[in-house]
Amino acid sequence: MAQPNSSDLAGRTIGERIQIIRTRTGKSRAVVAGLVGRSEDWLRDVEKGRLQNPPPLDMLLQLAQVLGVRDLTEIDALSPSLAKSRIRVGDPRRQADSA
Incomplete structure (x- = not known):
């Protein structure tokens, strides 16, 4: 499965x-x-930026898991809470990090 590079x-x-x-x-x-x-x-609206607010963290985690993303900052690099905690998908500590 090809993962996009950061660029x-x-x-x-x-x-x-x-x-x-x-x-x-x-x-x-x-x-x-x-x-x-x-x-x-709904997903089309998310991808096209048509929602008033971005999906909540729990939905981003679900999307990341389905898409095979290991580090949630690949999806949301701008969120201050993610920038501090570098949440790893599937990491049992993620709930403590995001609380």
Whole structure:
């Protein structure tokens, strides 16, 4: 599974990062949305930046897991809480780090 390098993601929005990673992993919007319990339209809105607020941390963690992302800052490099804690997907300490 090809992972985007940091230069592919630099300066991108959360939605753009999700779309780049999703397409690089070869997953359709329908598949990813279904795996996180959301609609394809919702995921399209996330990717296109049409939501008023970005997805909450728990949803970003689910998306990261489905997309095979190991470090959540690949999706959300701008969040101050993530910049401090460098949350690793699947890390049992993530709840303590994000509290």
